[in-house]
Amino acid sequence: MRLLIAWRNLLAKPVQSGLTVLIVAATIAMLAVVTLLSTGTHAGLVRATEPFDLIVGAKGSPNQLVLNTVFLKDVPIGNVSHEIYEKLSENPLVASAIPLAFGDNYKGYTIVGSGSDIFSHEPKVGQGQWLQFAAGRSFSVPFEAVVGAKAAQELGLKLGDEFKSAHGFIPGGDTHDHVYQVVGILQSVNGPYDQAVLVPIESIWLAHEKHESKAEGEVAIEDSHEHEHEVTAILVKPKGYSEAMRLYQQFQQEKGAQMIFPAQVIVQLFSILGQGEQMLRSIAYVIIVMGLMIMALSVYWSALGRVRDRSILRALGASARDIFTVILAESALLTILGVVIGILTGHGIYLVLVKVMESKTAIVLTSGVIPEEIYIVIGGTLFGILAGLIPAVLTYKMDVAKYL
Amino acid sequence: MDGDEKMLELNQVRKEYRDVLQTITAVAVEHLMMQTGEQIALVGPSGSGKTTLLHLISGLLTPTAGEIKFNGIVLSSMPETWRDTWRAKAVGYIFQKLNLLSSLTALENLLVAMSFANVIPKKEQRQWASQLLDQVGLSDKLGKFPHQLSMGEQQRVAAARAVINKPSLILADEPTASLDQDNGLLVLDMLRQFAKESGSTLVVSTHDRQIMNQFERICSLRKPSEEVIGSATSNRLA
Structure with missing residues (x-):
């Protein structure tokens, strides 16, 4: 009966109850979005680096190398010689070395030249291959292409489709003459490589030799054997952790290239961005505290607004415990409803942000419930219920006769 | 009815409200005694x-001063929680403003009053409430909210709520003030009949001569005057 009274009281004042729920929901949603975004971005970036134990690339900014190789963003620092790749392939500390070449795009989607061994690359032993086929097969000869899940979907590419690549990293560059044929489509990897178009590295070399010849006004006669081949980056999988460290030390002597741990670069990037993030978090906390105060006031006002009903209950013989139960039930109902709507709204907003981030940056933020949300739910609910305690005490102590 | 049984006794009772400048005496009663029934x-x-x-x-x-005894027990000496329980079980009150809970239906208004008293076994509460509303001619209005009822119907719900726990004391504050004559008499008859059947004491405040004439005992209150702090007022019950 007490719960029925509480529920009916809330329904009897829909505007007041609705506004309270709205304020609670808005506060919780904001809290959820800030927390999800912070956790999701961090986890999304780290996850994207998981397939890349070590990356070798031209000397320069490690951040740029990670952005280019892992996230398929920014322009490459430069190329490294094929010799370095060959030496790494033969190094006993290395389990696999996979060459990567960038420089072309198809309608803005990065074309990644590589070896077919990229499809057998297992980031972690026993966890399966990184790139798995949804349809078709691996490329076997130049100018065959395997398209990432998102690229295939957004470009509308199917097996057997043909396309021509363009020079550079943004749409609108010079189109190469060679025609690629789609022979495979990948399953989603929930990472930047969903937007990649993988082709044999030889295709990149051939296309660029011709491009360079054309640019010089010469007749386009190819002889790939005579041209010095380069790679943009090398994805290196060491045999183990100690091998990775030894390899890293060995590579410090190399003058024409650098070797990096992408995960370490991301962590460093976070520590650089940490101060800015900390400031944003501080601002968010201030907003959240204000939101919680408004939420508490709203629940308090809502409870005070029902003073007459409580006086009637007292007059009917309701005990202090009855009044407490009714007020706390009202506060709890308002708060729980607000918290549930807030969490759902927060996840909704976050999912939209995930989509925006995915399309703008190719970084797939992790989604799903995170442990911090449990604290938000418990904390928010307790805070709202506690806010209802004050009017509960005041109502019990007040002179009920004047409201009757 | 046991006419010799002393149920309620008021001695030197005063209720005063104070503010910065003055003390207002709301009521003062030297002595008043009511018997069961x-x-x-x-x-x-x-x-x-x-x-x-x-x-x-x-x-x-x-009270600010004096004492009110119910069956020999001084009410103001009871802990507040006891007084709440006593009120729920022993007192049925029809307020001047009716004070029905607007968010509950007619039936639920009665059930709420029963839930605090627990005089009627839980299993029988709904049936008893329906029966009582039927007695006051509201059998087809059980699920109606107060705003969906006429003033007369609301008054009847309030009257039914006042007697739902079979209280030994029924208080009715101007129960006919907002009703036409027919409805007023209907509610009064219902209260008097119920009190008679259950042996309850009934106190009805009224300024309606036609109503007061129906009672064998009439107690009249004089209007108390406002006094400066420290002065005394004497407001006797006739």
Whole structure:
């Protein structure tokens, strides 16, 4: 009966109850979005680096190398010689070395030249291959292409489709003459490589030799054997952790290239961005505290607004415990409803942000419930219920006769 | 009815409200005694303290001075929680403003009053409430909210709520004030009949001569005057 009274009281004042729920929901949603975004971005970036134990690339900014190789963003620092790749392939500390070449795009989607061994690359032993086929097969000869899940979907590419690549990293560059044929489509990897178009590295070399010849006004006669081949980056999988460290030390002597741990670069990037993030978090906390105060006031006002009903209950013989139960039930109902709507709204907003981030940056933020949300739910609910305690005490102590 | 049984006794009861400048005496009663089953009309001009006196008798207010005894127990000496329980079980109160809970239906208004008293076994509560509403001619309005009922119907719900726990003391504050004559008499008859059948004491405050004439005992209150702090007022019950 007490719960029925509480529920009916809330329904009897829909505007007041609705506004309270709205304020609670808005506060919780904001809290959820800030927390999800912070956790999701961090986890999304780290996850994207998981397939890349070590990356070798031209000397320069490690951040740029990670952005280019892992996230398929920014322009490459430069190329490294094929010799370095060959030496790494033969190094006993290395389990696999996979060459990567960038420089072309198809309608803005990065074309990644590589070896077919990229499809057998297992980031972690026993966890399966990184790139798995949804349809078709691996490329076997130049100018065959395997398209990432998102690229295939957004470009509308199917097996057997043909396309021509363009020079550079943004749409609108010079189109190469060679025609690629789609022979495979990948399953989603929930990472930047969903937007990649993988082709044999030889295709990149051939296309660029011709491009360079054309640019010089010469007749386009190819002889790939005579041209010095380069790679943009090398994805290196060491045999183990100690091998990775030894390899890293060995590579410090190399003058024409650098070797990096992408995960370490991301962590460093976070520590650089940490101060800015900390400031944003501080601002968010201030907003959240204000939101919680408004939420508490709203629940308090809502409870005070029902003073007459409580006086009637007292007059009917309701005990202090009855009044407490009714007020706390009202506060709890308002708060729980607000918290549930807030969490759902927060996840909704976050999912939209995930989509925006995915399309703008190719970084797939992790989604799903995170442990911090449990604290938000418990904390928010307790805070709202506690806010209802004050009017509960005041109502019990007040002179009920004047409201009757 | 046991006419010799003393149920309610008020001695030197005063209720005062103080502010910075003055003390306002809302009601003052030298002595008043009611016996079990007695039916009394409490009369007096507007502002004479009828409502305050009923609040004092019901334990909703505590007197500034004096004592109110119910079956020999001084109400103000009871802990508040006991007084709440006593009010739920022993007192049925029809307020001047009716005070039905607007968010609950007619039936639920009765069930709420029963839930605090627990006099009627839980299994029988719904049936008893329906039966009582049927007796006051509201069998087809059980699920209606107060705003969906006429003033007369609301008054009947309030009357049914006042007697739902079979209280030994029924207080009715101007129960016919907002009703036409027919409805007023209907509610009054219902209260008197119920009190008679259950042996309850009935106190009805009114300024309606036609109503007061129906009672064998009439107690009249004089309008108390406002006094400066420290002065005394004497407001006797006739």
